Amino acid sequence: MCIRLDFRDRHSAISHRDDPGVKLTPKRGAKFTLAIRRRSLGLWSLWRLHREIRPLVARCQLGLGKLHRRTGKQQQAHEHLATAATMFREMGLTYWLENAEADYKML
Numbered sequence: 001m002c003i004r005l006d007f008r009d010r011h012s013a014i015s016h017r018d019d020p021g022v023k024l025t026p027k028r029g030a031k032f033t034l035a036i037r038r039r040s041l042g043l044w045s046l047w048r049l050h051r052e053i054r055p056l057v058a059r060c061q062l063g064l065g066k067l068h069r070r071t072g073k074q075q076q077a078h079e080h081l082a083t084a085a086t087m088f089r090e091m092g093l094t095y096w097l098e099n100a101e102a103d104y105k106m107l
Contacts, residue, residue, distance in 0.1 A: 058087035
């Protein structure tokens with residue numbers, strides 16, 4: 001709902017900017033600025049959340065891989081450990097990558 005409202009505010013400020021019958025008042029300009037700020041903060045928060053959650057997801061994959069390896073489910077262990085290793089490699093987390101690769105070699 002907030003994003004839709006932001007888009008409407010920004011759209012109304014843009015669409016009426018060149019219309020001679022509608023003046024871009026300071027209030028409309030402030031709404032436009034606020035919409036841009038809210039939108040950029042929303043994207044920043046989403047990016048930051050992604051950066052914080054991704055290592056957690058990779059560690060969960062590693063944990064599941066270890067669990068499946070210990071319980072004898074080799075195929076599932078292989079999938080989870082490979083996923084964890086790929087994620088750690090992409091993020092440059094070498095400690096966890098070595099951990100995942102060591103467990104992968106135990107299969």
